[in-house]
Amino acid sequence: METVLLEVRDLRTSFFTDDGEVKAVDGVSFALPLGKTLGIVGESGSGKSITALSILKLIADNGKIIGGEIHYKGNDLLTYSDKQMRDIRGNAISMIFQEPMTSLNPVFTVGQQISESIMKHQNLSKKAALVKSVELLKLVGIPSPDKRIKQYPYELSGGMRQRVMIAMALACNPEILIADEPTTALDVTIQAQILRLIRELQMRLGMSVIMITHDLGVVAETCDYVAVMYAGQVVEYSDVVTLFQKPKHPYTIGLMNSLPRHDVEVEKLESIKGNVPNPKEMPTGCRFAPRCPAATDLCRREMPALMKDVEGNDVRCWIYSEKWEGESEVIVYGEKRIAESRGTETILSD
Amino acid sequence: MAKKELLKVEGLKQYFPIKGGMMGRTVNHVKAVDDISFTIYEGETVSIVGESGCGKSTTGRAILRLEEPTEGSITFDGHELTTLSKREMRKLRKDLQIIFQDPYASINPRQTVANLLNEAMTIQKVVPAKDRRKRIIELLETVGLNEYQADRYPHEFSGGQRQRIGIARALSVKPKLIICDEAVSALDVSIQAQVLNLLKELQEDFNLTYLFISHDLGVVRHISDRVIVMYLGKIVEIGDKYSIFENPKHPYSKALLSAIPIPDPTRVKKHIVLTGDVPSPIDPPAGCRFHTRCPFAQDICKVEEPKLFTHDSMIDGHQAACHFVEEIENGDLQAKGFEEAVF
Numbered sequence: 001m002e003t004v005l006l007e008v009r010d011l012r013t014s015f016f017t018d019d020g021e022v023k024a025v026d027g028v029s030f031a032l033p034l035g036k037t038l039g040i041v042g043e044s045g046s047g048k049s050i051t052a053l054s055i056l057k058l059i060a061d062n063g064k065i066i067g068g069e070i071h072y073k074g075n076d077l078l079t080y081s082d083k084q085m086r087d088i089r090g091n092a093i094s095m096i097f098q099e100p101m102t103s104l105n106p107v108f109t110v111g112q113q114i115s116e117s118i119m120k121h122q123n124l125s126k127k128a129a130l131v132k133s134v135e136l137l138k139l140v141g142i143p144s145p146d147k148r149i150k151q152y153p154y155e156l157s158g159g160m161r162q163r164v165m166i167a168m169a170l171a172c173n174p175e176i177l178i179a180d181e182p183t184t185a186l187d188v189t190i191q192a193q194i195l196r197l198i199r200e201l202q203m204r205l206g207m208s209v210i211m212i213t214h215d216l217g218v219v220a221e222t223c224d225y226v227a228v229m230y231a232g233q234v235v236e237y238s239d240v241v242t243l244f245q246k247p248k249h250p251y252t253i254g255l256m257n258s259l260p261r262h263d264v265e266v267e268k269l270e271s272i273k274g275n276v277p278n279p280k281e282m283p284t285g286c287r288f289a290p291r292c293p294a295a296t297d298l299c300r301r302e303m304p305a306l307m308k309d310v311e312g313n314d315v316r317c318w319i320y321s322e323k324w325e326g327e328s329e330v331i332v333y334g335e336k337r338i339a340e341s342r343g344t345e346t347i348l349s350d
Numbered sequence: 351m352a353k354k355e356l357l358k359v360e361g362l363k364q365y366f367p368i369k370g371g372m373m374g375r376t377v378n379h380v381k382a383v384d385d386i387s388f389t390i391y392e393g394e395t396v397s398i399v400g401e402s403g404c405g406k407s408t409t410g411r412a413i414l415r416l417e418e419p420t421e422g423s424i425t426f427d428g429h430e431l432t433t434l435s436k437r438e439m440r441k442l443r444k445d446l447q448i449i450f451q452d453p454y455a456s457i458n459p460r461q462t463v464a465n466l467l468n469e470a471m472t473i474q475k476v477v478p479a480k481d482r483r484k485r486i487i488e489l490l491e492t493v494g495l496n497e498y499q500a501d502r503y504p505h506e507f508s509g510g511q512r513q514r515i516g517i518a519r520a521l522s523v524k525p526k527l528i529i530c531d532e533a534v535s536a537l538d539v540s541i542q543a544q545v546l547n548l549l550k551e552l553q554e555d556f557n558l559t560y561l562f563i564s565h566d567l568g569v570v571r572h573i574s575d576r577v578i579v580m581y582l583g584k585i586v587e588i589g590d591k592y593s594i595f596e597n598p599k600h601p602y603s604k605a606l607l608s609a610i611p612i613p614d615p616t617r618v619k620k621h622i623v624l625t626g627d628v629p630s631p632i633d634p635p636a637g638c639r640f641h642t643r644c645p646f647a648q649d650i651c652k653v654e655e656p657k658l659f660t661h662d663s664m665i666d667g668h669q670a671a672c673h674f675v676e677e678i679e680n681g682d683l684q685a686k687g688f689e690e691a692v693f
């Protein structure tokens with residue numbers, strides 16, 4: 001059995017705006033096994049970043065975590081005081097934020113910023129912190145680190161800046177590294193460098209990683225487990241191979257089929273019709289029902305829970321439950337799925 | 351049937367001056383596009399791929415003369431564009447449309463969709479005034495929007511819908527060539543697929559020609575007939591999409607393709623990881639511009655610029671600019687410090 005290091009259960013985070021409540025995260029559950037990489041994948045606005053920020057309890061003033069549990073080593077982080085959370089952040093769990101340019105302060109040198117974050121958590125002198133900064137820059141593969149620490153962020157390329165961000169996140173040997181779209185702003189050849197770096201560091205330092213991305217290619221190449229998010233919820237959670245070979249949720253199937261690939265030829269892309277729902281007017285039943293080719297009245301009426309199957313994977317879809325009232329063979333975006341209650345094998349079409 | 355040349359670009363250069371010093375004199379140039387040539391035939395889709403700063407978008411903008419090209423000739427449908435007056439160019443714009451990455455930035459937020467389309471048609475005098483409303487509804491339907499949405503403002507639409515509005519506007523003047531500059535890059539995959547399918551259908555229905563500029567090679571493979579690979583202002587490889595994707599010859603094309611993550615977790619992951627960053631286009635490396643990152647580079651690569659040519663192992667129309675296509679092909683030249691990483 002794998003040891004679970006972090007487990008999120010039914011997390012809910014809302015923002016309260018002038019024109020109503022935005023349920024940004026509304027039912028997120030997943031587990032991060034020790035030493036593994038968990039991917040959180042989903043389209044823009046699906047709540048990936050807010051999920052990550054909720055784990056660290058770094059939510060904007062107009063937002064609030066209104067439910068759920070975040071278990072880390074047997075404790076629920078949601079019961080932690082502000083002081084306890086400060087110890088967690090940057091120490092046990094550290095994060096690389098989505099916008100590297102805005103997270104680096106333009107008026108301080110790279111060395112000042114890294115040593116700052118080292119000194120915040122460790123009892124080191126300024127000099128010792130600077131020495132450690134040089135070591136960290138070396139660790140993340142920055143050439144001539146003793147020169148680089150004297151430079152300002154604008155003097156570095158995008159890839160270099162991202163390496164600096166990673167160095168800062170590693171400053172205190174975190175157990176969990178949360179990387180929010182760490183390569184989205186980078187060119188592919190640089191992306192490959194950064195992904196490899198994260199992987200190497202993970203193996204060397206024994207970290208567990210949460211990789212947030214909208215790129216299914218990045219998921220396939222870097223993750224062991226995956227949580228697929230749609231409109232604030234996890235709709236499917238499984239190991240990476242099962243997810244790609246036998247996706248169950250119609251949204252996941254649709255997503256896989258709409259992906260143009262450079263390594264295989266498809267004539268016409270199977271597309272998911274319609275758009276993501278407005279977070280202020282979420283559908284009452286399943287959030288994907290308005291776009292789902294298999295939706296029944298049940299789907300439009302009642303929201304399915306995230307249910308476990310025999311393989312231990314989770315799916316939030318009525319098709320795989322006793323309550324299903326549609327055909328027993330369902331074609332979803334050209335793929336056949338057998339609608340039998342959980343525990344039954346689903347089969348792939350050819 | 352003989353293919354008709356719709357666009358021919360020859361020796362195109364686009365240099366941007368860098369001002370400096372006390373007098374604001376030009377101290378140097380960014381050589382964004384540095385002597386490129388290619389032809390696009392009617393009805394086909396040609397893509398330009400490459401990393402940021404390689405000159406993809408600059409090429410598109412130069413063709414439309416949104417920036418005046420520094421040097422070279424651009425022939426479109428028999429007209430030499432570089433010497434046309436502004437007025438003549440405006441008339442030709444009807445046939446030459448562009449769709450940008452950010453539909454929001456290129457659409458006036460205070461205009462309803464109907465007004466926007468109406469304006470484009472008025473300027474280009476393509477449809478008599480009395481028929482325009484009917485045409486607007488038709489256009490909206492063509493791109494998958496509804497009549498009731500005609501009188502709405504851009505902010506009332508989602509990103510994918512706004513991209514469709516951008517396409518409707520480009521189509522409203524019945525163009526021959528549409529330049530799509532990262533037109534689907536900002537869209538989520540499910541929406542991106544809708545827009546890509548739409549572009550393909552429209553191409554068949556209206557015999558459109560596309561110049562597709564994108565960094566997303568999945569999208570490029572899906573939409574293109576032919577592909578141009580650019581690196582630092584130069585074309586390093588050009589060919590039909592099968593040649594480029596299945597049989598790339600230039601070391602840069604190979605590295606670029608291998609760096610793309612593939613959505614299949616069971617595949618053996620091998621990447622050619624290039625070290626270092628793209629050099630500055632202000633002072634590009636002499637000889638072959640890729641030599642500073644190329645694992646096969648030899649002395650000659652540092653001094654002599656390779657020309658595009660077709661090696662025996664390549665089919666007609668497939669060309670690469672590398673001195674060592676032959677040696678790399680038959681394994682006589684081994685990669686130095688080439689990092690093949692397995693994630």
Ligand SMILES: Nc1ncnc2c1ncn2[C@@H]1O[C@H](COP(=O)(O)OP(=O)(O)OP(=O)(O)O)[C@@H](O)[C@H]1O
Binds near residue numbers: 015016043062098
């Ligand atoms: N401070 C805020 N006030 C109100 N709504 C917010 C706030 N922050 C985020 N949201 C909303 O929460 C939802 C989820 O946002 P989140 O940033 O988690 O998306 P994401 O999945 O990370 O998207 P992307 O892929 O674009 O980064 C969105 O609808 C967003 O508009």
Ligand SMILES: [Mg+2]
Binds near residue numbers: 049050098
């Ligand atoms: Mg985000």
